[in-house]
Amino acid sequence: xxxSTAKLTMGAQDVDLSVRSGTLGPDVVDIGALYKKTxxxxxxxxxxxxASCESKITFIDGxxxxxxxxxxxxDQLAEQGDFLEVCYLLLYGELPTATQKQDFDYRVTRxxxxxxxxxxxxxGFRRDAHPMAVMCGCVxxxxxxxxxxxxxxxPHQRMVASMRMVAxxxxxxxxxxxxxxxxxxxxxxNDLDYASNFLHMCFAVPCEEYEPNPVLSRAMDxxxxxxxxxxxxASTSTVRLAGSSGANPFACIAAGIACLWGPAHGGANxxxxxxxxxxxxxxxxxxxxxxxxxxxxxxxxMGFGHRVYKNYDPRAKIMQKTTHEVLGELGIKDDPLxxxxxxxxxxxxTDDYFIEKKLYPNIDFYSGITLxxxxxxxxxxxxxxxxxxxxxxxxxxxxMIEDPNQKIGRPRQLYTGSPQRDYVPMDKR
Ligand code: CMC
Numbered sequence: 370x371x372x373s374t375a376k377l378t379m380g381a382q383d384v385d386l387s388v389r390s391g392t393l394g395p396d397v398v399d400i401g402a403l404y405k406k407t408x409x410x411x412x413x414x415x416x417x418x419x420a421s422c423e424s425k426i427t428f429i430d431g432x433x434x435x436x437x438x439x440x441x442x443x444d445q446l447a448e449q450g451d452f453l454e455v456c457y458l459l460l461y462g463e464l465p466t467a468t469q470k471q472d473f474d475y476r477v478t479r480x481x482x483x484x485x486x487x488x489x490x491x492x493g494f495r496r497d498a499h500p501m502a503v504m505c506g507c508v509x510x511x512x513x514x515x516x517x518x519x520x521x522x523x524p525h526q527r528m529v530a531s532m533r534m535v536a537x538x539x540x541x542x543x544x545x546x547x548x549x550x551x552x553x554x555x556x557x558x559n560d561l562d563y564a565s566n567f568l569h570m571c572f573a574v575p576c577e578e579y580e581p582n583p584v585l586s587r588a589m590d591x592x593x594x595x596x597x598x599x600x601x602x603a604s605t606s607t608v609r610l611a612g613s614s615g616a617n618p619f620a621c622i623a624a625g626i627a628c629l630w631g632p633a634h635g636g637a638n639x640x641x642x643x644x645x646x647x648x649x650x651x652x653x654x655x656x657x658x659x660x661x662x663x664x665x666x667x668x669x670x671m672g673f674g675h676r677v678y679k680n681y682d683p684r685a686k687i688m689q690k691t692t693h694e695v696l697g698e699l700g701i702k703d704d705p706l707x708x709x710x711x712x713x714x715x716x717x718x719t720d721d722y723f724i725e726k727k728l729y730p731n732i733d734f735y736s737g738i739t740l741x742x743x744x745x746x747x748x749x750x751x752x753x754x755x756x757x758x759x760x761x762x763x764x765x766x767x768x769m770i771e772d773p774n775q776k777i778g779r780p781r782q783l784y785t786g787s788p789q790r791d792y793v794p795m796d797k798r
Pocket of ligand 1: 602632633634635636637661662668669670671672673674675676677726728731732733
């Protein structure tokens, strides 16, 4: 549906391009026919001005600091909903009724176990492997275990694959953690809610009882909600691009996990906590702030800045509150990392460099402190992000597969290499 027209003048040629409006957010100029009409491509490395798809799932207004899932603000979902309710919303488009929620919870819960052979797969890795390396391998391997849900043309198989992914990610993430620290795997316990079950699989041991703390379970659940989806970020775009070729969903999610691992994306929570530890004390903050501002120093303040948010990340506000709740529950009164974080945030929010460049704390700034307090080592932080983001990846992947106009993603390029030349025999070079 074309809402208006944009005129592009190229030399003597005028080209009309349709401009489309969404429900919210900037209009888009549809350049799909540009090459056919003019023989030129558009150039936008990093996609800073390019909408790669049409979507009904998540909306972000980066200037205002707004994040909506299916129209619902993230703070309302995080404070009033639970993670599986948000999963349902992302996957099906509406909040569930009580019966739908009960049925959904039941279906997810019945898929929490992984094929027993998977445990042998884990033991093929070195114990000191990074858990994200293990996750890339093990999630990719799911397609070798669940052949009956890899036919992407069958809606039933797609639904089963979605349930499996949401249900099995906590089990796989907990197994990656247990393997990492040399403890036996703990099977899922289906009478526990999603977050409590995950904490149980991570922190229970066969030799003593483990009682999940409801305050910590609620915090874990909220962390999952805050990471559930974030429209067309790098890992989601990776999942969509991988899926556009018809690859099965398990392989696509493994591709998303690989992309998420980078420190500019999901790896930032690990990097942010490492940075806070490196700073160590409030007195050293000015030195690091000066380094972040120095053009000749590649150092950046991890957990600050965002491609889309040019305002306070709405997720960071809720995360900060959750951090205080967790530290309060655990009786951690003086956490030096929290002192460094609070002071760093205060300084950065009043510093001209950060104000001018609109660099605000993002979700990763506070999530690391909370996850550390919950008992996770830094190497697990990005794994937890991947666990939570899986539902977003799956919802976006399903939306793409169900789109009748879906095509394989195939960007073009501006070639700046050598023009055609003739092969030179080795003795003449
Ligand atoms: N510390 C210091 N300076 C920064 C920072 C930072 N964290 N982030 C951006 N800048 C500066 C940057 O040097 C550039 O300055 P100039 O215009 O003078 O060259 C300007 O701000 C714009 O930066 P950019 O790299 O062009 O912006 P981008 O949109 O390409 O990058 C980002 C966004 C998130 C990769 C970047 O802000 C960053 O590296 N932040 C630290 C890593 C981080 O916290 N990532 C988590 C993102 S949120 C979770 C997720 O989505 O996974």
